[in-house]
Amino acid sequence: MTxxxxxxxxxxxxxxxxxxxxxxxxxVVGFLAFTLYPFLxxxxxxxxxxxxxxxxxxxxxxxxxxxxxxxxxxxxLWNTAFYTILEVPLSTVVAxxxxxxxxxxxxxxxxxxxxxxxxxxxxxxASSILWLWLFNPSFGIVNDFLSDVHVSGPGWMFSxxxxxxxxxxxxxxxxxxxxxxxxxxxxxxxxxxxxxAYIEGANAWQRIRYVMLPMISPAILFNVILxxxxxxxxxxxxxxxxxxxPDNSTLFYSLYLYQQAFQDLHLGYASxxxxxxxxxxxxxxxxxxxSSSRWVYYAGRD
Amino acid sequence: xxxxxxxxxxRRRARTAGILGACAMAVIGLAACGxxxxxxxxxxxxxxxxxxxxxxxMWSGVYANLIQKLVNQFNAAHPTxxxxxxxxxxxxxxxxxLSAIAAGDPPDVFTEWNPExxxxxxxxxxxxxxxxxxxxxxxxxxxxxxxxxxxxxxxGQLYGLPMSMSNKELYYxxxxxxxxxxxxxxxxFAQLMSDQAxxxxxxxxxxxxxxxxxxxxxxxxxTCAYNSNSYTNGKYTxxxxxxxxxxxxxMAEFKQYSYSAVSGLESAYGSVQGGSENPFDMxxxxxxxxxxxxxxxDIPQDNPGMQFGVxxxxxxxxxxxxxxxxxxxxxxxxxxxxxxxxxAWTFMTWMAxxxxxxxxxxxxALGAWxxxxxxxxxxxxxxxxxxxxxxxxxxxDGMSNSGxxxxxxSPHEVAYENALTTAVQDVETGxxxxxQALTYIDNQxxxxx
Numbered sequence: 181m182t183x184x185x186x187x188x189x190x191x192x193x194x195x196x197x198x199x200x201x202x203x204x205x206x207x208v209v210g211f212l213a214f215t216l217y218p219f220l221x222x223x224x225x226x227x228x229x230x231x232x233x234x235x236x237x238x239x240x241x242x243x244x245x246x247x248x249x250x251x252x253x254x255x256x257l258w259n260t261a262f263y264t265i266l267e268v269p270l271s272t273v274v275a276x277x278x279x280x281x282x283x284x285x286x287x288x289x290x291x292x293x294x295x296x297x298x299x300x301x302x303x304x305x306a307s308s309i310l311w312l313w314l315f316n317p318s319f320g321i322v323n324d325f326l327s328d329v330h331v332s333g334p335g336w337m338f339s340x341x342x343x344x345x346x347x348x349x350x351x352x353x354x355x356x357x358x359x360x361x362x363x364x365x366x367x368x369x370x371x372x373x374x375x376x377a378y379i380e381g382a383n384a385w386q387r388i389r390y391v392m393l394p395m396i397s398p399a400i401l402f403n404v405i406l407x408x409x410x411x412x413x414x415x416x417x418x419x420x421x422x423x424x425x426p427d428n429s430t431l432f433y434s435l436y437l438y439q440q441a442f443q444d445l446h447l448g449y450a451s452x453x454x455x456x457x458x459x460x461x462x463x464x465x466x467x468x469x470x471s472s473s474r475w476v477y478y479a480g481r482d
Numbered sequence: 483x484x485x486x487x488x489x490x491x492x493r494r495r496a497r498t499a500g501i502l503g504a505c506a507m508a509v510i511g512l513a514a515c516g517x518x519x520x521x522x523x524x525x526x527x528x529x530x531x532x533x534x535x536x537x538x539x540m541w542s543g544v545y546a547n548l549i550q551k552l553v554n555q556f557n558a559a560h561p562t563x564x565x566x567x568x569x570x571x572x573x574x575x576x577x578x579x580l581s582a583i584a585a586g587d588p589p590d591v592f593t594e595w596n597p598e599x600x601x602x603x604x605x606x607x608x609x610x611x612x613x614x615x616x617x618x619x620x621x622x623x624x625x626x627x628x629x630x631x632x633x634x635x636x637x638g639q640l641y642g643l644p645m646s647m648s649n650k651e652l653y654y655x656x657x658x659x660x661x662x663x664x665x666x667x668x669x670x671f672a673q674l675m676s677d678q679a680x681x682x683x684x685x686x687x688x689x690x691x692x693x694x695x696x697x698x699x700x701x702x703x704x705t706c707a708y709n710s711n712s713y714t715n716g717k718y719t720x721x722x723x724x725x726x727x728x729x730x731x732x733m734a735e736f737k738q739y740s741y742s743a744v745s746g747l748e749s750a751y752g753s754v755q756g757g758s759e760n761p762f763d764m765x766x767x768x769x770x771x772x773x774x775x776x777x778x779x780d781i782p783q784d785n786p787g788m789q790f791g792v793x794x795x796x797x798x799x800x801x802x803x804x805x806x807x808x809x810x811x812x813x814x815x816x817x818x819x820x821x822x823x824x825x826a827w828t829f830m831t832w833m834a835x836x837x838x839x840x841x842x843x844x845x846x847a848l849g850a851w852x853x854x855x856x857x858x859x860x861x862x863x864x865x866x867x868x869x870x871x872x873x874x875x876x877x878x879d880g881m882s883n884s885g886x887x888x889x890x891x892s893p894h895e896v897a898y899e900n901a902l903t904t905a906v907q908d909v910e911t912g913x914x915x916x917x918q919a920l921t922y923i924d925n926q927x928x929x930x931x
Contacts, residue, residue, distance in 0.1 A: 231581040233607040233818065318688045318746035332687055335742025340911065372897070425698075426741065427913040428904070442577040444897060 226451035236448065243452035253453070255428050256436035263432065264343055264411035267351045271407060272400065275355040280360035280392075293363075300356035308420040311350050312337065337422055340429040347430065350417060358403040365399035366392070394477040401476050405465055412461055433457060533825040535565045538579065539593035540572035548848055549593075555831055555841075563825045565591075579817060583607055588817035590826035594642060595812055597895030603636035604893035608815040610639040614827045622836060629809045630854045636891050642813030644849030645833040648773040649807035649880045652705045652796070656789035658691070658768040669804075671707065671796045674769065681768035682739065689743040691706045692761060694769040696733055697748070698910075701902045703771045704729055706806040706887050713890035718898060718927035721920040728798060730916035734909050741911045752825045763788070771795055773810075774877045778850035792873040794880065803885030805876070811854065852881055894927050901926035 201208070213291040226238035226243055247253045282293050299307065314320050315336035323333030369392060377387045393400075415434040418424065424431035425440070437457070441450035541549055546569045553567045568589070570578045576598060582588040594602070602608045611634075615622050623631045623640060627647070634642035645720065652674070654667045662681050668674035673930045678693030696704065705711045705725075712723035720726035751761045762770035763780045765788050781788050794805030814830040817821050833841020835858045843861030846853055853859050859878060868874045880886070889895060908914035914922065 197774050222903045233602075312749060316746045316750050317742050318690075319750045320746070323687075327686075335740070335746070338742035338745035340913070360546055425907060426745070427908050427911055442574060443900070445577075445580065 195454055222451040222454050225448050226455050228448045230447040230451075231445040232447060233329070233445075239448065243449050244456075246449070247456065251426065252431065252436060256431045259344060259406060259429065259431055260412060260414065260433040263347060263351075263414060264408065266345070266348045267411050268404060268407045270348065271308045271352050271355045271358065272404060274352050275358040275403070276362050276396075276400075278355065278359045279366055280388075282359070283366045296359060297356040299354045304416045305420050307350070308417050309419075310420055311346075315346055328442055337430075338426055340427045343422060343426065343429045347417060347421075351411075358407065361399050361403055365396035369395040378379075395479070396479060397476040401468065401472050405468055408464055408468070409461055412464075414459065485690065493854060531562055533563050533822050535563055535591060535822055535825045536589040537565050537567045537591045537826075537828050537829065538570055538575070539567070540575035540595075541569055541593075542572070545849065552833065552845060552911050556829060560828070560832075565829055568768040570692075580607060582660075583817050583819055586819055588819050589670075589855065590816065590820040590822045591814050591829055592817055593645070593812050594815050594827065595810065597889050597891075597899050599634060599642045599813060599815065600636050600891040600895045601893055602815070603639070603641040606818055608641050608817055609820070609823065610641060611643060611816065611827070611830075612639045619827075619831060619836070622831070625836060625857060626834075626854050627809075627856060627881055629881075629888060630811060633809060633811055633888050634813050642815050643830045643834050644811040644854040645830075645835075646846065646849060647809060647811040647854050647881065648775070648793070648852055649809050649877055650771050650773050651805070651807060651876045651880055651885070652793050653762060653770045653772055653776060654691050654791055654793065655762065655768050656791055657764060657765070662768075667791060667793045668798060671798045674796055678769050680719075684720075684739075684743070687740065687743055689740065689747050690766070692739075692744060692747065692767040694767070694771075695736060695739065695744050696906065696910075698907045699899075699901045700771065701729070701733075702808040702889055704732075704795075705802075705808050706787070706797075706885055707795055707802045708732070709802040709806075709885075711887050711890060713892060716892070718783075718892075718924045720889070721917065721924050723920075725798075725802070726920055730905075730909060730919055732798070733906055734916050736910050737912050774852065774874055775850040777873055778847075778871065790873070792876045794876055803883065805880055806883040806885030806887070807880050809881075809886050809888050812851075852877055856882065893928075894929075897929070898923065898927035 192443060195217050225236060227240055229239045230236040230243075278296050282289065282296065286292075302310075315322050317323055317335045317338055320333075320336070322336070326333040336342050336346045373391050373395070374387055382390065395429060413434050414432045415438065418430045418432050418435050419438070422430040424435050433453070434457075437450050437453045440446045440453065500842060510589065534920040537553065539546075550567055553565045557564050576594075579588065579592050582658065592608075594608075597687060599608070603610075618914075622643075626644070630644050630647055631640070634640055636643060652667070658681050659665075659667070659677065662677070664680070665678050668677055674694070681691060681693035682689070683691035708725045708729035710720070710723055710725035710728055712719045747761050747766065751764045752768065760770065760772070760776070760780070761767045762772070763776055763784045764877075765785055777792065795807065797804045797806075814833060816826050816830075820826055832838060833842075834854055835845075836855075839855070839858045840861050840863065842853060842858045843864035845851070846858070846864055847867040853864065858864060859881070868878050892898065904926075905914060905919035905923050908922075909916055909919045
């Protein structure tokens with residue numbers, strides 16, 4: 181009797197499984213064909229010399245060894261690290277600050293929220309062109325303003341010193357998406373916690389430091405990981421605005437990878453670069469996750 | 483339980499059958515799409531005896547419309563060959579071409595420019611055309627300007643057939659020259675440098691008017707004036723070339739002008755004019771070394787009242803030759819794996835104007851191009867275009883200049899050109915010395931990286 185029931189249950193489960201698989205099959209096929217296969221294929225190609233047209237030729241670790249002696253590879257890595265180290269903390273602070281302001285009860289809040297979120301919905305290429313105009317060293321409104329206050333504006337995008345900081349400013353301007361996440365997290369912090377802290381004598385900074393930040397720390401972890409990955413893969417703005425110049429000062433890692441792959445047709449070399457980037461992202465993300473037990477507070481846990 | 487007379491089990495079966503059916507329809511639909519695509523690409527429509535030639539190029543806007551018009555004229559004149567044109571974005575046009583070749587479904591014809599011919603020929607991405615130079619096409623190579631044939635030739639084989647050419651000469655803004663007290667355009671390099679220095683207007687850190695400023699990608703424009711192309715025994719040897727050293731030293735003189743301020747000016751006008759990045763046609767630069775399209779297309783469109791003239795680019799003292807130029811062109815190639823190469827060849831020779839010089843002469847004015855053959859230049863339509871625009875005579879005459887040169891056709895031309903751009907930029911910003919820049923170009927060009 182039990183065996184019979186088990187068999188019937190199994191048959192139904194199999195049917196459900198089949199139906200379920202059929203429903204998810206578009207995603208499964210897409211994942212296998214367009215994500216997993218290319219992912220593994222790049223690992224293979226990273227050990228080859230491949231220019232799309234000719235057959236891939238096995239070169240072992242040569243691509244990885246050559247990368248170690250490629251000065252542009254190190255330049256691109258440095259540019260990306262510089263941008264990431266400035267951009268992630270600054271945009272996090274700005275996004276949390278904006279979220280705190282928008283969490284206050286003031287008139288016209290919906291308008292403010294829209295205004296601060298607006299840069300996020302502007303297409304990247306459009307905002308890049310806009311920034312080229314704003315930060316034009318000769319005719320840009322930013323240098324015009326600086327000139328009015330008797331400050332000689334820098335060359336911004338066209339200066340080797342200022343090009344990367346200009347991209348950081350552009351990144352901070354587009355902090356709308358994390359701001360919304362922080363705002364949602366802030367609204368989930370019970371008022372009573374601030375009230376208790378206030379009664380206990382905590383000042384404003386202490387209420388932020390010991391109540392607000394721990395309570396929104398899961399959102400911070402989430403946003404920091406996303407921002408890190410985005411910064412390490414930074415591409416579109418540099419591609420549109422500077423193409424890596426001047427003097428390779430904005431040659432970010434992904435831009436150099438793209439140039440190697442699709443302009444110079446060094447697909448094997450570019451694949452090796454992609455895997456190095458993947459390992460870097462993986463290690464940083466794992467370190468962040470491991471450190472999170474020390475600074476991320478989940479309300480549901482003890 | 484039954485609903486509308488169907489049991490639960492029946493509904494489940496029906497649902498499963500429906501899903502399977504939908505999947506099957508999707509598969510059939512995709513297969514059908516593939517079949518359609520395959521038919522289009524393979525290009526033979528059987529019974530009618532019409533061969534389809536798939537043609538890709540990287541033009542956009544008005545130029546894409548113009549080329550489509552020319553294609554339509556070819557189709558009307560050739561009932562048994564129909565060309566289907568597709569424009570691909572120039573930013574990744576080459577990558578698309580190579581992907582298509584790798585996938586076994588390339589176009590039959592692709593219009594390529596700049597230095598890819600040598601690179602592609604050396605990797606086998608494009609086919610040699612020499613095998614078609616028989617019968618009526620036997621005299622094709624000698625029909626072209628020697629420099630035009632040289633551009634399309636790699637290792638003694640023809641790989642690219644030009645449909646139009648261009649060279650660069652010295653434009654000057656008459657109004658600016660008058661304002662600085664210069665009454666005649668320069669005929670020597672020394673005079674050019676002296677005149678251009680007077681034309682600069684700098685206010686604080688802002689450049690408001692430029693005399694002459696060689697852009698990053700302008701090395702080739704001055705190679706003829708300096709006799710600085712240096713490629714021997716399959717290697718770039720700029721670092722040991724006196725001409726290249728002189729040209730790079732000259733580029734380094736522009737360090738005195740703020741790179742970021744000049745770039746700001748170029749970027750400002752480039753953005754306004756859709757990326758042309760040329761303040762000359764907006765009346766903010768005294769001199770420019772550029773092609774016929776600046777006078778024929780850009781100035782009439784951007785700044786119609788501008789007074790300008792063109793003179794042969796002077797040569798550097800003791801180096802190159804006056805009025806000669808580096809030559810560029812739009813070359814049609816047949817990719818590896820093309821399905822209808824014979825029909826593609828017919829289309830290419832027609833676009834080049836080999837059998838129809840009178841027609842090709844008319845198209846030159848439409849695209850502000852120069853012809854690939856002196857026989858086209860001798861046609862009444864071309865002559866009347868030049869007569870109506872006297873400044874174009876400098877370009878037309880320049881095509882026959884014995885000192886003309888091209889970027890050496892090598893397997894690493896792309897890497898070489900990229901290195902030139904970086905090196906010139908670094909010299910103008912002071913990041914590299916001229917000798918460092920030349921060594922860098924040689925190293926990058928010879929390693930192909």
